[in-house]
Each structure stands twice: as structure tokens, then as C-alpha cells.
Amino acid sequence: MATLLHLDSSLFPASASASRAVTAAFRQSWEEEHPQGTVIYRDLSANPVPxxxxLAASAAFADPATHTPEQAAAFxxxxxxxxELEQADAVLIGAPMYNFTIPSTLKAWLDQVILMGRTTGPxxxxxxxxxxxxxxxGGSYAPGTPREGFEYVQNYLRAALTDMLAMDVDFIVPELTLAATNPAMAELxxxxxxxxxxxxxEAADKGRDLARRLAVTQAV
Incomplete structure (x- = not known):
């Protein structure tokens, strides 16, 4: 049975969050295709990780036998x-853009799970x-748009997830999400x-297809 690790980081509830709505569509499709599977869910906004x-950083480079009680607890x-990440067969992340980059809660999670010599490296x-x-x-930062150079979500996450964690990353990008509430964007x-x-x-298709692909892989 495949395990999906689902992370949301939007500040807003599902009724007001584009990223939560889309991750929910992916997850629903995944669960319908793979009802016997497991979903581990973390709402990084409601329950942020430290x-x-x-303490936690230094403990990673020290012999566990030498850890202080405080280091041991942090590590x-x-x-x-x-x-939790290592045991997941697939990962789903809601990463809305705030001030041109990812939410600090998602960055905190990445800092915790990126561990040299374990989750990173050869x-x-x-x-x-x-x-x-x-x-x-909220706007558009696609190639060729005026704000292309301010796109630090996909650029950063591609580096962190692919170059550091060696994961196989795929993006779904709902944009212009502020158009309905910003009068200056009404025409959009x-x-x-x-x-x-x-x-x-796209989320529904990808959730279903990934669940099917993993089911085939695990059955071999």
C-alpha cells in the first residue's frame, strides 16, 4: 500500500485558499484510486514545525553518544x-506565494528534513x-511576464527538492488568484x-495517475 505525505502551508482555510483547493482535488483523486493506501497530513499553518x-543543527554533526539531553530532544x-518523509511513496505540497517566496512554515519543514549525508548527497x-x-x-510570474524575475517559489523549491533531496518534482500552478478581490485585476x-x-x-488527473503508477510499481 502506498503512502502519501500531504503538506499544506496556506494561511487561509480551504474555502479561501487556492492551494488547499487544488491539493484537496489531488488527494481526493489519489484516495479514490487507492482507497487502501495511507495519507499522512500536516497542516504547517495550523500546526507549524519548529x-x-x-541544538537540532549541531546534533546532526555530532556522535549521538555525545548529545546533551537538549540536543537529543531537538534531534x-x-x-x-x-x-515521515523517507517512508512516503509520494509527497504533495501546497506552496502559495507570499512576498515572492514560500511560507516560512514550509521553509521550516524543509530545514528540518534536509539533512546532509542522509536525505541529501549521493x-x-x-x-x-x-x-x-x-x-x-496572486499574479502571474510566468516566463515572459513583467514579474518573471520575482518568481522564487518554483525556482527555490526545484533547487531544494530536486538538487538537494533528489526528489522527482512536478508543479501545478494556479495563478492570478487575487483577480476576484483586487479591483485593479478585474479584467483578469x-x-x-x-x-x-x-x-x-490537472491535480485530479495527476493524483489518479500517480496512485496507479505506484500501485503497479509496488505490485512488481
Whole structure:
């Protein structure tokens, strides 16, 4: 049975969040295709993980036998998140753009699970794990647009997830999500609605297809 690790990081509830709506569509499709599977869910906004501190960071480079009680406790929390990621057959991440980049809560999770010599490096334990990222954004930062140079969500996550964790990353990008509430973007509402519909359909298709692919792989 395949395990999906689902992370949301939007500040807003599902009724007001494009990223949550799209990750929900992916997850629903996944569960319908693979009802016997497992979903591990973390709402990083409602229940944020600790920011990486000196104790947890230094413990990673020290012999466990030398850990202070404080180091041991901090590192145990980090290991729980790492093992959760390692045990996942696929990962789903809601990553809305805030101030041109990812939410700090998602960055905190990444800082905890990126561990040199374990989840990164030639023998990365997360190598090849498929990860689908819903990178929603209020405007458009697509190639050729005026704000292309301010796109730090996909660029950063591609580096962190692919170059560091060696995962197989795929993006779904609902954009122009502020069009309905920003009068200056009113003329873009049809494009925003089309982008949302495309993202929802894409999520449903990809959730189903990935569940099927993993089922075949595990059956071999």
C-alpha cells in the first residue's frame, strides 16, 4: 500500500485558499484510486514545525553518544519529520506565494528534513520520490511576464527538492488568484478562473495517475 505525505502551508482555510483547493482535488483523486493506501497530513499553518535551531543543527554533526539531553530532544523531533518523509511513496505540497517566496512554515519543514549525508548527497534516502507542488500565486510570474524575475517559489523549491533531496518534482500552478478581490485585476478574472479550473483538473488527473503508477510499481 502506498503512502502519501500531504503538506499544506496556506494561511487561509480551504474555502479561501487556492492551494488547499487544488491539493484537496489531488488527494481526493489519489484516495479514490487507492482507497487502501495511507495519507499522512500536516497542516504547517495550523500546526507549524519548529524552526531549525542550534541544538537540532549541531546534533546532526555530532556522535549521538555525545548529545546533551537538549540536543537529543531537538534531534528526535527532526528525525521524526525525516522518517515521515523517507517512508512516503509520494509527497504533495501546497506552496502559495507570499512576498515572492514560500511560507516560512514550509521553509521550516524543509530545514528540518534536509539533512546532509542522509536525505541529501549521493545516497539520498529521498532520491526519486515523486513530489507534486501546488504553487499558487496572486499574479502571474510566468516566463515572459513583467514579474518573471520575482518568481522564487518554483525556482527555490526545484533547487531544494530536486538538487538537494533528489526528489522527482512536478508543479501545478494556479495563478492570478487575487483577480476576484483586487479591483485593479478585474479584467483578469476570466484568466484566473481558467487557471483555477485547469489546476483542479490537472491535480485530479495527476493524483489518479500517480496512485496507479505506484500501485503497479509496488505490485512488481
Amino acid at each position: 524552526h531549525l535551531d542550534g 528526535a523531533g527532526r528525525l521524526k519529520l525525516i522518517e 545516497e539520498a534516502t529521498t532520491k526519486g520520490t515523486p513530489v507534486t507542488v501546488v504553487a499558487s500565486r 478574472i476570466p484568466l484566473a478562473e481558467a487557471s483555477r479550473a485547469k489546476a483542479l483538473a
